[in-house]
Amino acid sequence: MQIRELLPIIIPGVLLQVLIQAYFIKHCWGNEKLSGKAKLWYIIAILLINLPAAAFYLIRSRDGNTSYEYEFKEIDIDDNLKLGIFVLLVVAYEIFSLRIISDNVYNPHYLLIVSLISYCFILGLIWNLIVRESNAILDHMLPAAQLMLMIPVLYLDNTYNSSLLLLIVSAIILNKLPITFSKIYLIASFGAFLAGGTAKALRFHDSMGFNEIINYIYVNALVFILITAAFYSLKKQLINNIRLDKALRIVKDQTEQIKEMSAASERNRITGEIHDTVGHTLASALISIEAAEELLGPAGGEAAEKLYLAKDQVKRGLNDIRSSIRSIRAGDDEPFDVSLCRMLDEVRQTTNIEVNCIVELKTELLSVQRGILLLAIKECTTNALKHGKCSEIDVLVQESKGEVKLTFSDNGKGSSSITPGSGLTIMRERIQGIGGTLGMSTSPGEGFTVNIAIPV
Incomplete structure (x- = not known):
């Protein structure tokens, strides 16, 4: 096959690649959390290296989800991290797609295979890049359509690379969907694999013996299950880490609140005791000293002078106690x-x-x-x-x-x-x-x- 015969595939592919590149450059430019210098470096990297640089930018610029709520049901991984994983999966999808296309050049169903792979790819882009908000209808229709498109690809492909392509599509679906729906699509992906793989085995039954067919289905099914289960477990572990982090933050927040409440309660108790005991005693002593001064009168002599000094000291003591009470109630902040x-x-x-x-x-x-x-x-x-x-x-x-x-x-x-x-x-x-x-x-x-x- 000559280059001009591949142009109907190459030209749309290049244009689509440029559009994806422009999408992530715009995403980077609108990121208010990055400095101007950081934006410039990321944009240059995306222009030169394309999708791998875009994935690096997304993973590095994720916000970590520092805000948290007391509800754990809808926890998911950070959007930028999820989008970064999707970009890496897109790179893998493109590599295996090109491999399948090049290996099926002489396949009579070549154009149909190319069309099915392209439609599946476009649906994945629409779902992950355009439909960013959760949509109950599209979140089920688009992944289901992708799996349906992959079944005939598995059947028509003359190689075994289409099984790996289905694995990548399954990973894209698991990455996008909340963990609550992931199990459903794990089963659906495996069903698509069995349907397409079994149909392919029956298609080549003349060139393959019964034992080879069973071995092909069994081994590939085992590999498929292990890889999808590993990806599912990885996502679940990430979500569990987020849940644990949120729980620790909540515990820390509640501990600080209890600590502040306990400290305030203890401060109030201490100041109350000081006010009711020492303060009351000194106030009574001051009243008694003033009464004694009145009894002595102007001719009190040295005794009046001593009482005056004692009264002055008691007043200072009362002022010190009031100052200490205010300081204690103000706390350490x-x-x-x-x-x-x-x-x-x-x-x-x-x-x-x-x-x-x-x-x-x-x-x-x-x-x-x-x-x-x-x-x-x-x-x-x-x-x-x-x-x-x-x-x-x-x-x-x-x-x-x-x-x-x-x-x-x-x-x-x-x-x-x-x-x-x-x-x-x-x-x-x-x-x-x-x-x-x-x-x-x-x-x-x-x-x-x-x-x-x-x-x-």
């Missing part, structure tokens, strides 16, 4: 700068000292780091007021070279030596516990400075 500003605002309101604060952070701190730094600033503020008798404090928090550096300084009276008390000792242990360092400096009349560095 509040940003560090918000917590720090709120705490320093309370210092301004309760002490009337000037507070200057600068926070320059790029990285969000862990809850344990936030807590330790806030406690350190609170301890430094207490010491500055209690021992330094300061009127101004400066707080600087910066991130540099993988560390968060905190500098706290006051304009208090300072000291010629540093003797860490229990508060500073506990603060140093906490900071060292998270890999940080603590430094202190002071001199008479120059105030007190604390430098803290913790790794981020």
Whole structure:
């Protein structure tokens, strides 16, 4: 057969191939999840390598189906992955189709074989590329028509390659359909194979003995069953993996919700107990101290002064408890700068000292780091007021070279030596516990400075 006799087959085939190529170039160009550079590379690859590059693009650009629902009945593999598998199967279909066509050049039914293979191919393209949405009628008519077209191909083909072509058609059907319908079409594909294969065996019964016919049908049927079952199992495994991933996501989501609810409940319980016990006790003590002040009167002398100091300490204790309750109820998700500003605002309101604060952070701190730094600033503020008798404090928090550096300084009276008390000792242990360092400096009349560095 000469080339001009193949032109009626070659020309439509080339045009169809170009249309498929253009379809996937358009698909790539409209993919909003890809950058402009990635689109360009994929389009060039599709132009040069054609369908294998299109399959690579589809498989690589699948979205992974990150969203999930609590319903598992209609779970299927990702559309891009499904389309990528279809493209690879199309390449295999084209290869075996050309092999069958070339081996049947002198077959008297040559044109009929070519027509049947072409119609089956076109139906597959329409079903997978044009009918993208699920359609109850077409989802049964088109695969059934493909299998019906393959039966005469099996019968008329002079070689055994048509059995492999039917396997590819079966794989295309299993790839497209939901897993719930796959078993039906597995049986239908096997029925098509038996019908066409048995008819072929009977057609060649003169040249084949009975044992050869039985052996041909049995061996090919076994191979057909094994391959289709393997493809079905692979798809089912992919779907089971998706189901498992969705179940794990749901469990994780529910665990986080339970954790948040438990944490909120525990925070409310703790703050309620603090408010009802310690807060009530201190409030009662404050009322008693104020009553004692009234009993002593203006001539209370030293006793009145002691009561005034005690009242001041109780008020501070109440303010600290209120601040702690607000912090606990806010939880651990509040940003560090918000917590720090709120705490320093309370210092301004309760002490009337000037507070200057600068926070320059790029990285969000862990809850344990936030807590330790806030406690350190609170301890430094207490010491500055209690021992330094300061009127101004400066707080600087910066991130540099993988560390968060905190500098706290006051304009208090300072000291010629540093003797860490229990508060500073506990603060140093906490900071060292998270890999940080603590430094202190002071001199008479120059105030007190604390430098803290913790790794981020």
